[in-house]
Amino acid sequence: MKSFILSILVLTAATCVAQTQDFAKGIATAKSSYSAGKLEDAHFALLQALQEIDIRIGQEILKLLPAQLDTMKANIKEDQVTGNAGFVGSTILRTYGVSRSCDLSIIGNSPLIGTLNSLINTPIIGGMMSDANNKIIKVQGYKGRLTKTPHEDGKASYSIDIPMNNSLVTLKMENGTDTQIMNMANALPLAQIAKLIQ
Amino acid sequence: MRNIFKTTSIFCALVLLLCVSPKAQLLKKIKDKANQAVDKAFDKKVNETTQPNGDNSNGGNGKVSNKGGAGLKNSSPPDVMAQIADAEKAHNAGNFNDARYSVQQALMGVEIQLGREILKSLPSTVNGMDKDTAANIVMSNNWGWNNLTIQTVYNQKPEKQMTITIGNNSMYSGLANIYFGNTAYVQANDKDQNVKQTKVKGYKAVIQYSDNKGYTLLVSLGQTALIVWECVNFKDEDDVMKTASEFDIDGIKKMMGEQ
Numbered sequence: 001m002k003s004f005i006l007s008i009l010v011l012t013a014a015t016c017v018a019q020t021q022d023f024a025k026g027i028a029t030a031k032s033s034y035s036a037g038k039l040e041d042a043h044f045a046l047l048q049a050l051q052e053i054d055i056r057i058g059q060e061i062l063k064l065l066p067a068q069l070d071t072m073k074a075n076i077k078e079d080q081v082t083g084n085a086g087f088v089g090s091t092i093l094r095t096y097g098v099s100r101s102c103d104l105s106i107i108g109n110s111p112l113i114g115t116l117n118s119l120i121n122t123p124i125i126g127g128m129m130s131d132a133n134n135k136i137i138k139v140q141g142y143k144g145r146l147t148k149t150p151h152e153d154g155k156a157s158y159s160i161d162i163p164m165n166n167s168l169v170t171l172k173m174e175n176g177t178d179t180q181i182m183n184m185a186n187a188l189p190l191a192q193i194a195k196l197i198q
Numbered sequence: 199m200r201n202i203f204k205t206t207s208i209f210c211a212l213v214l215l216l217c218v219s220p221k222a223q224l225l226k227k228i229k230d231k232a233n234q235a236v237d238k239a240f241d242k243k244v245n246e247t248t249q250p251n252g253d254n255s256n257g258g259n260g261k262v263s264n265k266g267g268a269g270l271k272n273s274s275p276p277d278v279m280a281q282i283a284d285a286e287k288a289h290n291a292g293n294f295n296d297a298r299y300s301v302q303q304a305l306m307g308v309e310i311q312l313g314r315e316i317l318k319s320l321p322s323t324v325n326g327m328d329k330d331t332a333a334n335i336v337m338s339n340n341w342g343w344n345n346l347t348i349q350t351v352y353n354q355k356p357e358k359q360m361t362i363t364i365g366n367n368s369m370y371s372g373l374a375n376i377y378f379g380n381t382a383y384v385q386a387n388d389k390d391q392n393v394k395q396t397k398v399k400g401y402k403a404v405i406q407y408s409d410n411k412g413y414t415l416l417v418s419l420g421q422t423a424l425i426v427w428e429c430v431n432f433k434d435e436d437d438v439m440k441t442a443s444e445f446d447i448d449g450i451k452k453m454m455g456e457q
Contacts, residue, residue, distance in 0.1 A: 027286055030304070034278055039312045040455035042278070046305045053289065053298045060294065196295060 023052040054083030054090035054108065057196050061106065064192050065094050069184045070176075072097030102173035102184065108166060108197065116145060116163050139185045142194075146178060160185050167197045276307035309338040313348040316364060316453050320350060325441040327352035327360055360441060361428040364450060398442045405435065413438045417447065420456025 026049030033041035058081030067074050073096065080093040092106040133148040137160070144162035151157065158181040162169040171188070173181045285300035313336030322329045333351035348364040393406040396415075403417045413429040415438055425447065429438045 023289055024286075027282055031279070031282055034282075034308065039308050039315070040453065043305065043308045043312065043455065046282075046301055046308065049285070050298065050301045050305070053294050053301060057294045057298065198295065 023049050023056075026052060051083035051090075055081050058083070058090055058092040058106075061092055061193055061196055062094060064189045064196075065104065066187055066189075069096045069102060069187060070180055072100060072102060100175055102171065102176075102181075104172075104188070105170045106193065106197065107168050107170070116161055116168070137182070139182070139188075140190045142190055144185075146181070148178065162190070164190075164194045165198050169193065275310040276303040278304045278307040278311075281307060306338050309346050310336050312453065313338065313346065316348050316450060317350055319446070319449060319453065320362070321444060321446075324352055324360070324444045325437070327354040327358060327441070333361075357431045359430045360432075362445070363424075363426040363428070364454070365423065396439070398439065399447050401447055403442075405438065407435075415439075415442055417442070419447070419451045419454060423451065423454040423456050425450065 026045050029045035030042045030049060033039075033045055062079050062081065065074065075095045075097075078093075078095050080091070082091045090106075090108045093103065094105075095101060095103040133150070135146050137144050137146045139160065139162060142162050142164070144160050147159045147161070149157045149159075155175045156177075157172065157174045158176060158178060159170060159172040160181060162185075169188075169190070171181065171185050173184065281300045281304035285297045285304065288294070288296035288300060317334050317336065320329065330351045330353050333349075335347060335349040337347040337349075346365045350362055352360045352362070392408060393404065396403050396405050398415070398417050401417045401419065403415060405413060405415045407413050411428065411430070413427075413432050413435070415427040415429070417425045419425060425445070427438065427442050429441065432438050432441070
């Protein structure tokens with residue numbers, strides 16, 4: 001067990017060092033290209049540096065997430081962080097549980113943000129969209145939407161969407177209750193996440 | 199007897215007409231003047247009632263409309279090297295959020311410079327039209343090319359005008375994808391064909407016409423970039439194509455970093 005933990009720590013440290021080097025490399029290329037008047041090359045190098053920063057931010061957020069949600073343990077090996085410089089920004093994914101599972105995703109520059117904000121902030125639209133399976137909620141003071149998807153076997157899956165600036169935090173859970181998913185959402189360090197991704 | 203009565207009546211009528219005519223004209227003039235004065239006074243009263251301040255500065259809801267101001271001062275684009283230095287400092291301190299902001303600012307600075315260079319590279323005269331440098335626009339409201347707009351206008355008196363927009367404005371990208379990806383729609387109606395595919399200097403293009411907007415020509419450059427020519431009061435399609443072919447499309451593509 002000790003050796004397993006040690007190997008994970010070494011791997012994490014090695015990844016961080018590699019990412020720092022990639023960032024430094026991107027910045028160095030950007031500087032030299034810009035000084036040489038190669039604007040397009042400088043632009044590309046800066047985009048790469050930005051991706052590296054997004055990945056580092058994603059890793060920092062993953063470190064903040066709880067090791068267990070409800071009775072489900074985090075599948076740390078399946079953690080994913082991607083930095084996309086484009087329409088959709090960085091993506092952070094953490095899954096929990098095996099037989100009963102839930103997953104948490106944070107997507108930067110999500111295209112769904114606009115629609116979700118309208119739902120949450122416009123009482124008329126929010127009211128029209130609220131039914132037995134949809135409702136507007138508050139988690140640690142952040143507005144969000146709770147969606148229930150009933151299954152044929154009588155069970156239900158739930159999801160909570162919380163917009164944070166341009167990012168969308170989504171928590172999904174299979175086979176559970178609304179109280180369970182609300183408790184899980186309340187266990188997330190949302191204020192710290194918001195600080196990192198704003 | 200009857201004749202005497204008839205003659206007398208005509209005589210009386212003539213005398214009356216001669217006596218009354220100057221007076222009637224005078225009376226009419228006085229009446230007209232009085233009417234004008236009354237109308238003026240009435241209009242003034244109505245204006246005072248509807249515009250309590252006596253001017254046109256009020257909008258419909260009692261809001262005062264703006265009559266002018268000095269506007270915003272032109273700010274210089276972000277200093278790329280300074281922003282890169284800030285990004286490095288923040289990154290080394292583990293403050294990734296600030297590092298991200300600084301890199302974004304640096305990217306914006308590079309994009310604006312690039313936009314200015316592309317504008318400078320455009321010809322000063324095209325097909326008899328002169329470049330209106332006052333209409334130059336370089337706009338980068340996001341990083342990563344997504345909202346970079348480079349625009350200028352060419353004019354020829356009295357009313358011929360062409361606006362060229364270079365960038366990857368998402369609105370036009372969507373438009374181009376619809377046309378390029380759906381040939382059946384584009385070529386559907388031969389009779390009133392207002393949209394069709396064409397080529398400019400070997401690049402795939404779409405040209406469309408509407409009476410209100412004139413001609414619009416879109417050329418797709420590489421993966422995401424586009425050039426859009428909006429041509430108002432152009433004689434015909436050939437006039438538009440001739441104008442577009444005077445631009446160095448290869449050069450623009452290269453500067454946009456497209457393959």
